[in-house]
Amino acid sequence: EADIYQTPRYLVIGTGKKITLECSQTMGHDKMYWYQQDPGMELHLIHYSYGVNSTEKGDLSSESTVSRIRTEHFPLTLESARPSHTSQYLCASSTGTGDSGELFFGEGSRLTVL
Amino acid sequence: GQNIDQPTEMTATEGAIVQINCTYQTSGFNGLFWYQQHAGEAPTFLSYNVLDGLEEKGRFSSFLSRSKGYSYLLLKELQMKDSASYLCAVKDSNYQLIWGAGTKLIIKP
Numbered sequence A: 001e002a003d004i005y006q007t008p009r010y011l012v013i014g015t016g017k018k019i020t021l022e023c024s025q026t027m028g029h030d031k032m033y034w035y036q037q038d039p040g041m042e043l044h045l046i047h048y049s050y051g052v053n054s055t056e057k058g059d060l061s062s063e064s065t066v067s068r069i070r071t072e073h074f075p076l077t078l079e080s081a082r083p084s085h086t087s088q089y090l091c092a093s094s095t096g097t098g099d100s101g102e103l104f105f106g107e108g109s110r111l112t113v114l
Numbered sequence B: 001g002q003n004i005d006q007p008t009e010m011t012a013t014e015g016a017i018v019q020i021n022c023t024y025q026t027s028g029f030n031g032l033f034w035y036q037q038h039a040g041e042a043p044t045f046l047s048y049n050v051l052d053g054l055e056e057k058g059r060f061s062s063f064l065s066r067s068k069g070y071s072y073l074l075l076k077e078l079q080m081k082d083s084a085s086y087l088c089a090v091k092d093s094n095y096q097l098i099w100g101a102g103t104k105l106i107i108k109p
Helices: none
Strands: A004-007 A010-013 A019-025 A031-037 A044-051 A054-057 A076-078 A087-094 A109-113 B003-005 B009-013 B018-025 B032-037 B044-049 B053-057 B060-065 B070-075 B084-091 B097-099 B103-108
Touching (some): A004 A087, A019 A031, A019 A109, B003 B084, B003 B097, B009 B018, B044 B053, B044 B070
Parallel strands (some): A010 A109
Antiparallel strands (some): A019 A076, A031 A044, B018 B070, B032 B044, B053 B060, B084 B103
16 A cells, blocks of 8 residues: 555635645655646646655646655645646655656645636 | 557446557657556556566456557456556656556446
């Protein structure tokens, strides 16, 4: 059973608000990822990190930021939420030690922006 | 561009066998993954193929042909709990995962 946690699970906010989605893992994994997933659609990579103080942008990164100050923590921040940000956000981690790189996912944060 | 194709939806009967196909066109190849995702839940890892051939794991098997850019996931002795979406993903030359949109599998009694 994976030990990766996301909060909040559900969030409804108004346009223009700043929000932070939290993600923590207790497996000591170096690699962490944020994905966005809409129903029936593929996962889109937003940001990823290969270790502390290392962050990279994915395909949908332009409207969000991340930080990796500690190995176990990888929060995602939207500075000004818009209705187009309404989606499911999935955090994942992997060992990244040259193996298959199996991803362990959190339960997700479902965001609705009004 | 990079592309992963899999059927949108499939229906099968409890106790039967179903094969879910995935074709891919990516810049390089460093492995293919199958994940299972129940409605409203996170994806969970099923299998990983990096060499050609069949990998068997209980009721689930995954096949890869790198020359054809093709994989399938075979589910045997289907159970109602197998109703889920099955996601195919390929790790490209930059070791980034390219995801398919998933195949929704509906199991009928």
